[in-house]
Amino acid sequence: MSLHKYRNVPPRASALLESLRGMGYSIETAIADVIDNSISAQAENISITFHWAHNQSYIAILDDGNGMNEANLEKAMKLGEISAISKRKEDDLGRFGLGLKTASFSQCRSLTVSSITKESGFQCFRWDLDLLASQTDGSWLLIEGPIEQDKFKQEPLIKQNRGTLVLWDRLDRAFPSNITEQYFLDAIDSVQKHLSMIFHRFIEDADISISINNHKISSWDPFAKGHLAKTWATSSTKLVNGNGARIECHVLPKLEMLTTKEAKELEGVNGWKEHQGFYVYRNKRLLVPGSWLRLGDSHQWKQDDINSLVRIQLDIGNLCDEEWKVDIIKSKVTPPHSIRESLVRYASEARKRAQQTNKRNITRNLNISELTQASIWNCTSDNHYVIDRQHVAVVALNEQLSNIAPLSLLLSLIEKQRPIQRMWVNEPSEELKAKPISEPSREMHELLKVMYKNMISRKGMSHSEAIRKLNETSPFQQYPELISKLEET
Template sequence: MELVTDSEYQVREIQAAPYASSLIEGHRDFGYSLETALADIVDNSITAGASEIRITAITSSDSPYIAIVDNGSGMAEAELVEAMKLGAKNPTHARLRKDLGRFGLGMKSASFSQCRQLTVISRKDGKDTCARWDLDHVASRNDWTLTIIDNPEKLTHYQLLTSNGSAVIWEKLDRLLGETSLPQGKSIEHANAELVKAERHLCQVFHRFLEGTKPRLSLYLNDRKLKPLDPLCSDHPATQKDPEEVIPLNKGNVRIRCHTLPHHRKMDSDDWDELAGPEGHVKSQGLYIYREDRLIIAGGWLGLTKQTELTKLCRIAIDIPNTMDSEWKIDVKKASAQLPPQVRDRLKRIIERFVGTSKRTYSARGKKLVDEDLHPLWNRVIANGQISFKPNLVHPVFSSYANQLPEDLKDGFYRCLRLVGSGLPIDTLHAELVGNPEAVVSAEAEIEDLRDLVYSLAETLLKNGVSTDVIKNVMQANPYLRDRWESANELLLEFLGKKS
């Protein structure tokens, strides 16, 4: 059969442009939240070289608005018009390392997701230029008419721009304020709650830009300077960090570094809660993927392993360059990605090795609890594949008390101890530990009970040939006494004073 080429056909070309009103409305539904939309605008400011970005959110006035103002390089009119076009950049083109954009859709789609009127005022070399998209205007005319405002100094928000740079202004905040069935007061309350969530998101997503004595970026929300929130807790002395591993690929290097967070007892409770975030530590474990220092993925294992209570301290930082966007399938919102096959295979092996570190952090503490050398109050017993905990009947405190009892009462005393062990509320403990493990604590001991424990242990250690110089170190290794060491140490000194 003879092949037919295109040249043998009669060809006509006609314009098949999409309806402006339909397409621009579609750009409102890419899945942005307020926090991801604000982060996308901040990306543009960073790309423009901004060292300071101020977000102002006024939600309770008659004319509510959100403005994102930077001190970046600014844009001349031709640059601003180009930036206001949908799809202003080709994602396949090479770009500077600091460029955090990809499709040239972010500013517009992020803005449209939150408002129906987007105004950008920009100043470059002392000259101001201004452009506006009004979705109601586009809908009524059904064409791509961008409004250029030649006298931006007349605009209400013009004064927000104080130097070279740009101001992105959102008005007609229908998504944030107008499309809710809540009354006005509740609507504003909802908006403010979303802003609180957005603040935490920005602190975490851009934490590498905000860190250090001379940070690359100062970021403000309603004149409050935002502090970095490092989800990897990199600077804490108790955080365990593995050596960095590098996967060289055709379009750049993928850098991987595993972090094991400190046990919650080694951190301030407020810092621990902040690190956990609203979903808790179990949900926050996993991969933290950075693209040019900007956080893209925050937690989750992307199908490589399961989230468990014992691995909740595991967090892995993965750094990729913007040259790998297509391989990682970075989306428009820069809020999701997929692992390339060669990275997935290597990462799976790394994770299998690494998650054991977090498990050991907890299991080591559990081992100490039942270590025979530390005279535990409880014994861990394995029988027929099942694990149970029983009171340590030969513990010095129990033995000392039993020895003071008449023979006919000793059996009853040990029977009571065994009943306590068999009556542990396992189901309740499991539910509490899964739901909120940090809130589960030991009951405080009465001072006389603690005295009996310290005296009995110290007496036993002395009888076993442990010198008084070493007793303190041995007893401090006991997890029960370590958690109450200030009181226990005083009682130990009291005991040793009576012996001397």
């Protein structure tokens, strides 16, 4: 027999639910979370209605899935009824047993869920945050039946005679009282793009059809699968020690190989730069639409332009939720240590291929004369760039000068300014870094004297003006002590 005394301390309903409203959902992620339940219920058609009526506006999400009887609907309305660590069906897109409620409360103050099955008929329960807030004893009062004057909102479900209807009223978070109809319409467009991205594989495979205000949503293919101009892709490969995880790498077509429409489509809602990296799917449902997942070879990779064509499909199962640390909004994951090295290896190869592709694009934009054999730049064996002293322009100028020493000093100065674009083309696997400031060479001493003398004798500058100008001019500003030692003429 236990020696401890216990007390039952349930949370105050209104206080807890108001806190849960701030979990970080947007209207897009909230609606996606509700759709997860529809897919798990084997729905084939999901219809979303945005109804604008100022402060009486509402959103309805209707599916033709299996529906729920009274007992199951009550469980679905209960917070945390299913444990996050409970074993689930392989095609279940839920996890915490909170999604329907927390997603809904993040947008509205009144949540009504109705459902119809052949055996049990019409069932309906409703949460009202204002009612809960008025309960001094902190009761969890779940209301039976819809709002009397809003029964017309149930008609689409009743007419369909199967499935589930989720109804959001009093949209205080989704659409504050001061919003305009245009804001409402813009939200519809944003939700459409988000769902097109998150559920694109379900739509492509014809598993489900999603519509908003009777307009069917098309899928967004982030990988340009089947495009003849793709530069590189791998087949789907099972990761060693990945608990069933699979990886598939893609490097998108060069922009010049895409039509304007294709480029706009592939760019996605967040743009080329933000959509690069890993696309993590859980049972075909997209969780992460582009991220390097805090991975990297020597340091964490960042979103950058040179790798904007890399998109890597990464599939995990819902039995890996704990291992991958999937968050409650299903928007963040953390790869387990057992496969991080493999992910870095695959991604490094994809990044290398994309860098080569992007840099070839840059090459095409350079001046043609810079890429011919007569280029004024010569590359040494250790990847240093020097001016070809036998170049026709250099030779011609030498012949016109009685004293070529100043010209040689000038060429030495130019060589110290690295031709970044050209090296970018020739060094596809290296990141360009500025070299540390070195000790001034003899040439730098001589060049400073020539520059200073020219400023004084030819440009009429005073000593102080010449010194100030040199301290503002690259690369001389790196050597202030040397400049300060120039003797006034």
